[in-house]
Structure formats: C-alpha cells, structure tokens
Amino acid sequence: MSTPLLNRLFFTxxxxxxxxxxxxxxxxxxxxxxxxxxxxxxxxxTSGAAVARAQVxxxxxxxGPDQDAQTTDAGDFSxxxxxxxxxxxxxxxxxxxxxxxxxxxxxxxVLSLPKTVVAVETLVTGVNVTQTQAEIAQEQIKxxxxxxxxxxxxxxxxxxxxDAAPLxxxxxxxxxxxxxxxxxxxxxxxxxxxxxxARNTHKSFGQGAKGYGKRYGAAFAD
Numbered sequence: 001m002s003t004p005l006l007n008r009l010f011f012t013x014x015x016x017x018x019x020x021x022x023x024x025x026x027x028x029x030x031x032x033x034x035x036x037x038x039x040x041x042x043x044x045x046t047s048g049a050a051v052a053r054a055q056v057x058x059x060x061x062x063x064g065p066d067q068d069a070q071t072t073d074a075g076d077f078s079x080x081x082x083x084x085x086x087x088x089x090x091x092x093x094x095x096x097x098x099x100x101x102x103x104x105x106x107x108x109x110v111l112s113l114p115k116t117v118v119a120v121e122t123l124v125t126g127v128n129v130t131q132t133q134a135e136i137a138q139e140q141i142k143x144x145x146x147x148x149x150x151x152x153x154x155x156x157x158x159x160x161x162x163d164a165a166p167l168x169x170x171x172x173x174x175x176x177x178x179x180x181x182x183x184x185x186x187x188x189x190x191x192x193x194x195x196x197x198a199r200n201t202h203k204s205f206g207q208g209a210k211g212y213g214k215r216y217g218a219a220f221a222d
Contacts, residue, residue, distance in 0.1 A: 037105045040078040041113035043071050043091060050075030051118060054093035061086050084109070089116075097121045137165040141175060154182045185220075192219040 039058070043051040056077045058067040063083040071077045071093075084107040091099045096118040105111055131139075140161060147155040157175065167175070179185070193216035196202060205214040 035084055035107040036081045037084060037107065037109040037111060038078065038080045038082060039087065039089070039105065039111045039113065040076070041089075041116055043075045043077065043093070043116045043118060045096065046117060046119055048115075051093050051096065054091055054096075054118070057090040057092075058082070059088045059090070061088070089113075091116060091118055093118055095121055133165050134168055134171070137167050137171055140164055141167070141171060144175075145178065148184075154179050154184060189216055189219040 043054045043056070045051055050071075050073070052071055052073045052075060054071040054075070054077075056069045056071065058069070058079045060066075060083060063085055067079055069077045069079060082105055084105050086102065086104050088100060088102045091101075097120070099116065099118050101113075101116065103111075140159065144155075144157070144159060147158060149155050157179075193212055196215040196219070197207070197212050200207070202215060202218065205211040205218075
C-alpha cells in the first residue's frame with residue numbers, strides 16, 4: 001500500500017483510531033530497532049600487531065546497503081544498527097592480502113568477533129631462466145675439460161654435441177691456456193726434452209742441466 005494512501009486512511013480515521021494507529025506504528029518501529037544488532041572487532045597482522053587504517057566492508061545480503069569503515073590506530077572497527085541475518089566482512093589493507101569472513105547475526109546481538117588476522121601480501125615475480133649463448137658454451141666447456149685421450153692427454157677442443165654453442169674469444173683463450181698448463185703438458189714436454197737431450201737435438205743448447213732446460217723450454221714453446 002502506498003504512503004499517500006496510508007496517510008489518507010490515517011487522517012480519515014477518528015481521533016481515537018489515529019492515536020491507536022500511531023501507537024502501533026511506534027511499537028512496530030521500536031520492535032524493529034530492538035532487533036538490530038552490532039558487530040565490532042579488531043584487525044592484526046600475523047605477529048599480533050594492530051593494522052591501522054584497514055578498509056572494512058560489511059555486506060548484509062539485500063537487507064540494507066553495504067557499509068564501510070576504517071580501523072583505528074589500535075586496529076578496531078565497529079558497525080551499528082545491523083539487521084539480523086547473514087553478513088559478510090571484507091578486509092583490505094595496504095601491504096596485506098585481502099580477507100573475507102562470514103557469519104550470522106542474531107536479533108539484537110552485540111557481536112564481538114575474535115581478532116581478524118591478515119597476512120602480508122605475497123609478491124610474485126617472474127624469473128627468466130633462458131640462458132645466453134655464452135652461458136650455454138660455458139656449460140659445454142665444463143664437460144669438454146673432462147675429456148682426455150687414453151685418460152691422459154687433454155682433448156678439450158673436441159665437442160661431441162652436434163648443436164654445440166660457439167665459443168667467444170675469451171672462452172677460446174681461457175681454454176687454450178687451460179690446455180697449455182695442464183699437468184700432462186709438463187710431463188709430455190719433459191719427455192720430449194729428454195729425448196732431444198739423448199739425441200743431442202739442437203746441439204747449440206749443449207748438454208747437462210742447462211742444455212736440458214733450454215730443450216724443455218723449446219718443447220713447451222712449440
């Protein structure tokens with residue numbers, strides 16, 4: 001029934017009838033107000049510290065408009081004059097993950113919620129694991145440095161990967177130096193110098209330790 005029609009009926013009633021109707025309306029309003037409840041609570045982080053200025057939203061699912069509040073410095077919040085029934089509270093705070101809780105409010109209930117704990121927001125980052133050509137080549141060098149002919153002689157520059165990454169200049173130089181100063185190189189050059197000493201190769205070097213040293217140096221330089 002529309003409001004104008006109610007007004008018309010109310011004022012056309014006898015005086016005693018209007019008084020009774022007014023009493024009924026006041027009583028109904030008092031009963032409805034008495035049925036309304038309240039919700040209060042406190043927001044903290046995982047360490048138990050208060051979360052200030054968090055946004056709290058109350059939804060009562062069609063029994064009234066949504067309400068918004070902000071927590072105090074102590075993390076407290078409160079909603080008043082709430083119609084009984086299901087409710088939903090949503091929490092949003094800067095630096096924290098969002099959270100939603102739900103429940104049911106009884107008629108006239110003053111509901112004090114347990115502390116609402118919000119967790120620090122997890123930051124998700126993407127990691128690019130694509131290797132560069134130099135990084136791929138470096139991994140292949142590590143494998144090549146284990147290659148030896150008959151288990152003794154370095155075979156570092158041989159690759160058995162049909163799609164091997166090319167080495168850059170620095171990597172080639174480092175691998176060359178690694179070959180030069182491999183322990184097997186000193187043994188091999190010592191043997192060569194010994195053979196030259198026995199055959200008196202490079203006669204100008206002479207004999208004895210001095211001559212052997214020159215032959216060793218020449219073998220290493222070769």
